[in-house]
Structures are given as structure tokens and as C-alpha cells.
Amino acid sequence: MSEQHEAIWAALPEGLEPEGYPLRRAFLLEHVDPGPPAPTVLDVGCGEGWFSEALREAGADPVAVDVAAEALRRAERRVPGLVTRLWAHDEPLPLDDNSVDVVWAGEVIEHVADIAPWLSELRRVLKPRGTLLLTTPHVGRAALLGAALSKRRFAERFEPRSDHVHFLAPSTLGPLLDDLGFDVAEMTLAGGRPLARETILVRAVRA
Numbered sequence: 195m196s197e198q199h200e201a202i203w204a205a206l207p208e209g210l211e212p213e214g215y216p217l218r219r220a221f222l223l224e225h226v227d228p229g230p231p232a233p234t235v236l237d238v239g240c241g242e243g244w245f246s247e248a249l250r251e252a253g254a255d256p257v258a259v260d261v262a263a264e265a266l267r268r269a270e271r272r273v274p275g276l277v278t279r280l281w282a283h284d285e286p287l288p289l290d291d292n293s294v295d296v297v298w299a300g301e302v303i304e305h306v307a308d309i310a311p312w313l314s315e316l317r318r319v320l321k322p323r324g325t326l327l328l329t330t331p332h333v334g335r336a337a338l339l340g341a342a343l344s345k346r347r348f349a350e351r352f353e354p355r356s357d358h359v360h361f362l363a364p365s366t367l368g369p370l371l372d373d374l375g376f377d378v379a380e381m382t383l384a385g386g387r388p389l390a391r392e393t394i395l396v397r398a399v400r401a
Contacts, residue, residue, distance in 0.1 A: 196261060196282060203264035212244050214393060217385055218300045218329050219248050221395050225327055226296055228253030233295035236319060238281075239302035243269030246276055249298075257294065259287065283312050289319045296325045304330050304360045313374045320400040326376055328396040332383055333361035364394060377401045 212218070222245060226235060232255045237246045240258035242265065249256040250273055258269050259281040266278040279288045283306055297316045306312045316326060364381050371378050376398040383391030 199262040200264055203262045203268075208242065208268055210242075212241060213301070214329075214385060215244060217393065219245065221329065221384075222298055222300065222327055223248060223252050225325060225397055226252065226254050226298075234293070235296040235298055236289070236294045236316075238297060238299040238316065239305070240269050240278070241265050243272040243276060245298060245300060247273045250276070254296075257289070283308070287315045287319055291318055292321045292324075294319050294324065295321055296327060299326070299328045301329055301331070303328060304362060306360070309360065309370065310374060313371070313376075317375050317400055322400060324400045326371075326396070326398040326400070328394075328398070330362050330367070330394050330396075332386075332391050332394045333363055362394065367394060367396065371396070371398050375401045 226233060226249065232253055235249050235254045235256050237243075237249065237256050237258045240246055240256075240260050243258060246256040246258045246269060256273070257277045257279065258266065258273075259279045260266050260269070261280070261282060263280055266280060270276055270278055281287055297320055299316065303309060303312070320326065364383070368378050368381060377400075378396065378398045380395070380397040382395045384393045384395055386392035
């Protein structure tokens with residue numbers, strides 16, 4: 195799998211803004227208290243480090259992890275001095291228990307083959323009552339209907355060569371987080387049209 199991720203990153207031009215970046219950046223920074231002391235924020239699936247850069251500028255102390263070494267190299271160039279860790283999802287996170295204040299996982303969970311152990315690792319490294327901030331594409335009934343009405347949007351959403359392996363809605367994501375030791379404090383839909391929102395925004399607390 196790591197070879198696949200490295201190939202994906204090698205094919206991507208450097209400097210591409212993450213999809214939905216303004217919306218997701220605003221959600222992230224709204225829920226990160228810059229301190230002092232500066233909170234430690236784990237940027238899961240950091241990519242080129244756009245969100246780590248925003249966190250650093252806001253006064254937080256980001257730690258960036260990704261499955262691809264090329265992504266981490268780009269993140270280190272974007273954010274000099276950034277602490278980075280390579281993480282294969284079938285292995286433990288290379289961080290201590292109860293070591294971060296916030297976990298940020300923007301548009302990552304839908305790529306993870308085995309979600310339960312992945313979420314358990316995020317919970318393990320969070321401090322008690324630490325915050326999980328998560329975004330993922332919305333695939334609820336209205337979103338599906340909206341996609342179905344547009345052949346282009348439907349094809350994009352369900353492209354068979356996509357690396358999305360899960361399609362989530364609040365009705366499935368909420369119980370999953372509850373089962374794995376998180377108290378969901380906030381779950382909202384954003385982006386797209388009022389009856390066909392495209393993104394789920396989640397704030398949860400380690401129970």
C-alpha cells in the first residue's frame with residue numbers, strides 16, 4: 195500500500211490547494227485554542243502540510259503524520275522545523291499515549307481500510323477529554339440524490355479508481371465514534387447546496 199501512496203504523490207504536482215481548504219481550515223482553527231500553552235495538534239494525513247502551516251501560524255504546535263514519505267517531504271518544505279512521522283495504518287501510531295491535545299483528520303477516514311483500529315489509535319494518543327476534529331465527504335440520502343441528478347457529480351463521487359474505500363453519513367459515523375470511545379459534541383453538514391451538503395464536520399471528545 196505504501197508504494198501505491200508514494201506513486202500517487204509522485205504524480206501530483208506540488209502546491210495544489212487541498213479540496214475545500216477554506217471551509218476545512220476555518221472549522222479547524224475555530225476549535226483549536228492557541229493557548230498559551232500552545233496545544234499539540236496531530237495532523238493526520240497531513241499531505242503537503244497546508245493545515246500544519248495554518249496551525250503553526252495560529253500559535254499551535256503541529257505534529258504531522260502521513261502514509262507517504264513524499265507527502266512528509268513536501269510538508270517539511272512548506273513548514274520548516276515541522277515534526278513529522280510516517281504512519282502505516284496497520285501499525286501503531288509512533289506517538290506516546292495521551293500525548294496530544296487535538297487530533298485533526300481532514301478528509302482521511304474515507305481512505306482508511308480498517309476504521310476501528312485507526313480510530314482507536316487516534317483515541318490512544320489523545321489526552322483525556324482531548325478533541326478529535328474530523329471531516330469527510332457526506333454520502334447521505336439527500337447527497338446521493340443530488341449526485342444522481344448530475345451525471346458528472348455522480349461519476350466523480352463514485353469513481354471506481356478513487357482511493358475512497360468508505361462512504362459515510364452522520365447516521366453511520368456518529369454511532370461508530372460512540373462505539374470507539376468518543377463523545378460527539380458537534381456534527382454538522384457544510385458545503386454544496388442546502389439539501390445536498392457535501393461535507394460532514396465533526397467535533398468529538400475522548401470519553
